Amino acid sequence: MGEIRSGRLAVGERMPGELELVERHGVSRHTVRESLRVLEELGLIDRHQGLGTVVRSRNSSPSYVQVVKSPGELMQYPADSRLSVVETEDIKASRQLARQLQCRSGSLWTRIGAVRKLKDSGLPICWSNIFVLPEYAAVASKIGRSRRPVYEIIERSFDEQISSVEIDIQAGLVSEEVAGILEVEPGSPSLTLIRRYLGKGNRQFEVSLSEHPAERFNYSLKLTRGWQSGGGWSQG
Amino acid sequence: MGEIRSGRLAVGERMPGELELVERHGVSRHTVRESLRVLEELGLIDRHQGLGTVVRSRNSSPSYVQVVKSPGELMQYPADSRLSVVETEDIKASRQLARQLQCRSGSLWTRIGAVRKLKDSGLPICWSNIFVLPEYAAVASKIGRSRRPVYEIIERSFDEQISSVEIDIQAGLVSEEVAGILEVEPGSPSLTLIRRYLGKGNRQFEVSLSEHPAERFNYSLKLTRGWQSGGGWSQG
DNA sequence: TTTTGGGATTTGTCCGTACAAATGCTATCT
DNA sequence: AGATAGCATTTGTACGGACAAATCCCAAAA
Numbered sequence: 017m018g019e020i021r022s023g024r025l026a027v028g029e030r031m032p033g034e035l036e037l038v039e040r041h042g043v044s045r046h047t048v049r050e051s052l053r054v055l056e057e058l059g060l061i062d063r064h065q066g067l068g069t070v071v072r073s074r075n076s077s078p079s080y081v082q083v084v085k086s087p088g089e090l091m092q093y094p095a096d097s098r099l100s101v102v103e104t105e106d107i108k109a110s111r112q113l114a115r116q117l118q119c120r121s122g123s124l125w126t127r128i129g130a131v132r133k134l135k136d137s138g139l140p141i142c143w144s145n146i147f148v149l150p151e152y153a154a155v156a157s158k159i160g161r162s163r164r165p166v167y168e169i170i171e172r173s174f175d176e177q178i179s180s181v182e183i184d185i186q187a188g189l190v191s192e193e194v195a196g197i198l199e200v201e202p203g204s205p206s207l208t209l210i211r212r213y214l215g216k217g218n219r220q221f222e223v224s225l226s227e228h229p230a231e232r233f234n235y236s237l238k239l240t241r242g243w244q245s246g247g248g249w250s251q252g
Numbered sequence: 253m254g255e256i257r258s259g260r261l262a263v264g265e266r267m268p269g270e271l272e273l274v275e276r277h278g279v280s281r282h283t284v285r286e287s288l289r290v291l292e293e294l295g296l297i298d299r300h301q302g303l304g305t306v307v308r309s310r311n312s313s314p315s316y317v318q319v320v321k322s323p324g325e326l327m328q329y330p331a332d333s334r335l336s337v338v339e340t341e342d343i344k345a346s347r348q349l350a351r352q353l354q355c356r357s358g359s360l361w362t363r364i365g366a367v368r369k370l371k372d373s374g375l376p377i378c379w380s381n382i383f384v385l386p387e388y389a390a391v392a393s394k395i396g397r398s399r400r401p402v403y404e405i406i407e408r409s410f411d412e413q414i415s416s417v418e419i420d421i422q423a424g425l426v427s428e429e430v431a432g433i434l435e436v437e438p439g440s441p442s443l444t445l446i447r448r449y450l451g452k453g454n455r456q457f458e459v460s461l462s463e464h465p466a467e468r469f470n471y472s473l474k475l476t477r478g479w480q481s482g483g484g485w486s487q488g
Numbered sequence: 489t490t491t492t493g494g495g496a497t498t499t500g501t502c503c504g505t506a507c508a509a510a511t512g513c514t515a516t517c518t
Numbered sequence: 519a520g521a522t523a524g525c526a527t528t529t530g531t532a533c534g535g536a537c538a539a540a541t542c543c544c545a546a547a548a
Contacts, residue, residue, distance in 0.1 A: 033497075033499080034499065035497095043532080046531090046532060047531085047532060047533085063499065063500090064499070065500060065538095065539060066497075066498055066499065066539075066540035066541030067499080067541055068498060068541090069498090082475070084475065090475070180474060180476040181474070184470055184471070185443070185470060185471040185472070185473075186443065186471075187441045188423070188441050205423045205424050205441050207421070230423035234423075236418065236419065236421070237318075237418070237419050239320065239419075240415065240416040269528055270529065279503090280503050280504065281503095285529085286502090299529065300510080301508095302509075302510035303512080303529080304527085
């Protein structure tokens with residue numbers, strides 16, 4: 017019933033209108049519309065009132081997805097570890113820092129220097145430079161009071177909601193500055209994570225630069241095979 | 253219009269039938285059915301012909317997803333780089349190696365040692381120990397002949413299909429053994445990726461241990477907010 | 489020449505009808 | 519008591535109709 021095929025049309029081309037498909041296939045408009053709805057949900061077509069239906073893609077594609085319940089899961093720190101603030105300051109991003117933060121040179125941030133330690137042993141597992149928008153500077157006083165990640169404290173304290181997270185992972189050597197805080201030798205290997213949190217309007221509201229002694233932290237991810245169907249996804 | 257709420261019913265309970273909802277809300281059956289279809293696609297209800305509609309869940313949950321078209325995108329190497337085989341051998345996994353490969357101690361693998369270099373300058377960007385099942389050992393002769401990743405060569409050459417990929421990321425220092433091949437000082441920082449590829453029946457068929465000089469490689473990922481809807485996902 | 493308004497076309501929303509398929513319950517038969 | 523058939527209920531599929539909203543094109547007016 018109403019087997020609609022877009023195989024003969026190029027991507028970007030206009031499909032026959034609903035009423036033409038009704039005539040052509042000898043089915044009701046209801047049936048045509050139902051078939052088109054499925055195709056749209058599969059991401060194969062775009063439908064526009066007044067304009068018509070355009071081919072978007074010839075086939076739906078398999079993909080691979082990693083899914084986490086919350087960005088907090090991305091941090092992968094032990095539950096019995098705590099972040100405590102060491103220092104804060106208001107800064108203007110230098111060109112070099114702007115490159116790391118992926119923001120405009122000269123833009124204003126509040127920097128919060130903090131160390132994360134295991135609760136029982138006091139072993140430090142990371143040193144973080146957390147940059148937040150100045151309008152969120154008050155978050156500094158709440159860090160360490162709860163186990164919530166910083167971004168989440170911001171979400172709850174201000175009118176903000178995460179839309180995406182970007183993470184860069186690099187290897188390096190612990191500098192003299194940070195070696196004492198982390199209780200390691202300067203020059204020992206470290207894993208650095210730069211996490212950029214984007215909120216409403218895709219505005220970047222927090223960037224965390226976290227350096228971890230190599231033997232105290234590593235990072236894992238898992239992706240499973242899934243299928244894209246027009247703005248939606250199914251896991252295989 | 254046909255605002256259907258399942259808030260008052262427990263999971264597992266039967267919802268009012270379509271015709272009852274028609275009466276109750278004073279809309280047509282078409283409208284009721286459309287609303288129920290959306291709820292079903294969100295995974296909140298299960299509908300059964302002759303039986304009725306059952307509540308499956310109270311809410312759909314937000315999540316965060318990273319989506320890539322193929323596991324090849326995960327490798328993040330420059331397009332103009334090539335992998336070339338240096339050595340291969342059949343091995344039995346020691347206890348230490350088994351821990352890294354996450355396989356049984358004593359299990360058999362074919363190890364393929366290979367270096368990845370930039371094509372033009374010949375600059376080495378990574379040293380890989382690639383472990384494949386012995387039945388896939390013949391893949392070694394195909395590496396370097398095409399730009400396809402190893403797992404994909406295996407997929408195409410044998411009856412295998414990826415179901416998931418697991419990646420561990422660690423920092424360390426380049427050893428004497430590998431320093432010459434990578435043309436860096438021993439003890440300089442490196443980023444190591446352990447990639448485990450699982451195929452049919454979730455059987456692990458390839459594990460790659462790849463070590464990169466820190467300044468020649470880093471790793472990025474991006475997750476965006478999405479919604480789970482009963483076996484499917486939508487990006488926010 | 490540019491702008492505006494009207495008409496044609498197309499998809500979107502909601503109404504109604506009819507019949508089929510699936511499920512469960514009850515009554516009757518063996 | 520167990521099996522079978524019929525009926526009621528419920529969802530599934532497809533038909534048709536009417537009107538609204540969005541888009542584009544063309545002709546007329548400024």
